[in-house]
Amino acid sequence: MKTKILIPVLCLLFSSALFAQGGRLLKEKKEELKSVKVAFITDALDLTTAEAQKFWPVYNKFEDDQFALRQQKMEAYKDRMNDGSLETMTEKEAVTMLGQMEETEADLYQLKKKLIADLKTIIPAKKIILLKKAEEDFNRKLLQQYRKKRDK
Structure with a gap:
């Protein structure tokens, strides 16, 4: 449950900090973070060259699709939650919004x-499970680094 909350929060915090620094810097930082994540996951899964060549296009497409879905659907929720209209929201509007949120979670x-089904044809099931752990470890490490920088 913590991971479900942690990942979007990390993405939001990371992207907010980067947007504040400008578009070019954002792109550079995003690419740097992606490179570090690729190395981290490749190492954690101990991917062979053949596995990596097939794995990364599938995984990158998943990440792009997930990002697009969150951008598209979550933006509306964020706007609604931050514009002060939650206090004046009717029960009917809340039910509608909750339904939309559930639909977004179902899409995710x-x-x-689909990612798991696609990966089953590329890497063993054990490595798919290790992928989940590697993603959680990477996000935990990223959060720790953020906290260290923030606390300095």
Whole structure:
């Protein structure tokens, strides 16, 4: 449960900090972070060259699709939550918004299921499980680094 909350929060914090520094710097930092993540996951999964060549296009497409879905659907929720209208929201509007949020979560779940199905043809099941752990470890490490920088 913590991971479900942690990943979007990390993405939001990371992207907010980078946007504040400008577009070019954002792109550079994003690419740097992606490179570090690729190295981290490749090492954690101990991917062979053949596995890596097939794995990364599938994984990158998943990440792009997931990002696009979150951008598209979550933006509306964020705006609604930050514009002060939650206090004046009717029960009917809240039910509608909750339904939309559930639909978004279901879409994200379907993306993850597709990723697993696609990866089963590329790497062993054990490495797919290790991928989940590696993603969580990477996000935890990223959060720790953020906290260290923030506390300085």
